[in-house]
Amino acid sequence: MSKIRGLAAALNGNGRYKLKASSSNMVKSSSRLDDGVIGLAIARRLAERFPSKTTFVVERHPAAGQETSARNSEVIHAGLYYPPDSLKMQFCLRGRQLLYEHCKNHSIPFRKTGKLVVAQDHQRAYIENLHARAQQLTWPPRSKPESSSGSVLPTRLIAGDEARVLEPDLSKNIVAALWSPETGIIDSHALMTSFEKDIKDAEGGALVYSTRVVRVDPWLGSSQVKGSPSGEVAEKGWVVQTVTGDAEENDAMLARTVINASGLAGPMVLNSLLPKDLRIPMYYARGSYASYKGPGVTYVSHLIYPCPGTGRTEHGFQSLGTHLTLDLEGNIRFGPDLDWLDPPPIRENPDGTEEADTDFWTKHLVPDQSRLKLMHQAVSEYLPEISLEGLQPDYCGVRPKLVGPDGGFQDFVLRTDYPETFTTNGVKVGSGAQGTNPMITLMGIESPGLTSSLAIAEKVVDDMLYKEDEAKADKAEEKEKV
Numbered sequence: 001m002s003k004i005r006g007l008a009a010a011l012n013g014n015g016r017y018k019l020k021a022s023s024s025n026m027v028k029s030s031s032r033l034d035d036g037v038i039g040l041a042i043a044r045r046l047a048e049r050f051p052s053k054t055t056f057v058v059e060r061h062p063a064a065g066q067e068t069s070a071r072n073s074e075v076i077h078a079g080l081y082y083p084p085d086s087l088k089m090q091f092c093l094r095g096r097q098l099l100y101e102h103c104k105n106h107s108i109p110f111r112k113t114g115k116l117v118v119a120q121d122h123q124r125a126y127i128e129n130l131h132a133r134a135q136q137l138t139w140p141p142r143s144k145p146e147s148s149s150g151s152v153l154p155t156r157l158i159a160g161d162e163a164r165v166l167e168p169d170l171s172k173n174i175v176a177a178l179w180s181p182e183t184g185i186i187d188s189h190a191l192m193t194s195f196e197k198d199i200k201d202a203e204g205g206a207l208v209y210s211t212r213v214v215r216v217d218p219w220l221g222s223s224q225v226k227g228s229p230s231g232e233v234a235e236k237g238w239v240v241q242t243v244t245g246d247a248e249e250n251d252a253m254l255a256r257t258v259i260n261a262s263g264l265a266g267p268m269v270l271n272s273l274l275p276k277d278l279r280i281p282m283y284y285a286r287g288s289y290a291s292y293k294g295p296g297v298t299y300v301s302h303l304i305y306p307c308p309g310t311g312r313t314e315h316g317f318q319s320l321g322t323h324l325t326l327d328l329e330g331n332i333r334f335g336p337d338l339d340w341l342d343p344p345p346i347r348e349n350p351d352g353t354e355e356a357d358t359d360f361w362t363k364h365l366v367p368d369q370s371r372l373k374l375m376h377q378a379v380s381e382y383l384p385e386i387s388l389e390g391l392q393p394d395y396c397g398v399r400p401k402l403v404g405p406d407g408g409f410q411d412f413v414l415r416t417d418y419p420e421t422f423t424t425n426g427v428k429v430g431s432g433a434q435g436t437n438p439m440i441t442l443m444g445i446e447s448p449g450l451t452s453s454l455a456i457a458e459k460v461v462d463d464m465l466y467k468e469d470e471a472k473a474d475k476a477e478e479k480e481k482v
């Protein structure tokens, strides 16, 4: 494989949008976010926790969730695969519990199908290891056992023959399997619609579509510019500039808090504020799905996953292997496979600005026949009777990776920055002291991001922002006392 590049591109890299000084007639909002399942879940929680403040959700597409959140397996993961102390594991365990509750309370279609991770003889140790680790897990913060005997991650090792009782089409080469009863499937569009409804119904919630964030600058209040003209906003925060539709003019707003949950574009705001050598590279790993109608799956009723590869450049932290998923109508599809995309290089202009095609990955979203042969080979390892002719290209999704093919485990990243941390137009705006009015950037939110969405929202709002708010209130109280 040729060396895959990371794309360390910055928002507004070509410098088209200039800093607009914050003015008193600028729209002010408490928080602003982007709008996939993660942004929506956080906005919903914010609107619920801070009803008197404005939560402004900005999405570049005409509707929510048209990027990664609409292009995944729609599986509610149980939490089998991640290191026990990782955010991925903690959020998956907590998120799974919250998601099932949310589905029940909001009539979101879902089904706890259960899942089998199937193993050939040489893969036995892999599932035994998953099982042993599952037994040692403890409940994540805030979660309570669902029943007195409740294990946080129930799993059972079964023999190949028992697996074939559950799934008669499985290959005779499957000698053992790990049964995970907590795994399920969900209608992710209905989930996002329910989040949107809660935001719209909340007093301070606002959703703005077809609007792109084109520039974000830290703002320290009127002290930022020497001899600041009267009328400039004294408050601290972030000047967020947006363009709606094909408008020539851009708008600016002062956000007291910014939550950047822009999925595949996650690091780009930070990259526009960081020196070049500290920029965060983005890697893109496409996953293709194929629908299937044909022989060899007559009795399928559970999700079936192979053991992922265990090599240096092919392992379960990159992809779980081409598995069988079901949708809520019982249709079968296989995928996603793993296909690293090579981004085009960034072109430097003579004036130091840059041109980067940061949306190059959208050209790779059309599924084609080219992946089917490999998918057929992979699936035949556990479902030997399936036919190549029964596979049809279905759709593709792109994983927002922070490490390339040679990288190992990479956790979700939730990074907090304050306006003081950055320079604006090359001028350092503060001392670097930490304080209030954070920008929280979510990066590398690949699988199990959908499962984790409500837990991530809880973490960001209740732990990261609510505490900020409490600290502010304490400071204000202390001032009053003096």
Ligand SMILES: Cc1cc2nc3c(=O)[nH]c(=O)nc-3n(C[C@H](O)[C@H](O)[C@H](O)COP(=O)(O)OP(=O)(O)OC[C@H]3O[C@@H](n4cnc5c(N)ncnc54)[C@H](O)[C@@H]3O)c2cc1C
Residues within 6 Å of the ligand: 034, 035, 036, 037, 038, 039, 058, 059, 060, 061, 064, 065, 066, 067, 068, 069, 070, 071, 072, 073, 074, 075, 076, 077, 211, 212, 213, 214, 261, 262, 263, 264, 265, 286, 287, 336, 396, 397, 398, 399, 400, 445, 446, 447, 448, 449, 450, 451, 452
């Ligand atoms: C192939 C694949 C399979 C997966 N399967 C599963 C699974 O079965 N279970 C599971 O739990 N997870 C799964 N995931 C992970 C899950 O889909 C993601 O973690 C989740 O959808 C990420 O949501 P997000 O909101 O962070 O990103 P996105 O859905 O990409 O949302 C980000 C939003 O930000 C908007 N945006 C970006 N830049 C701007 C800008 N400048 N201005 C305005 N808006 C902007 C985008 O338009 C987009 O709508 C899978 C992922 C992939 C790729």
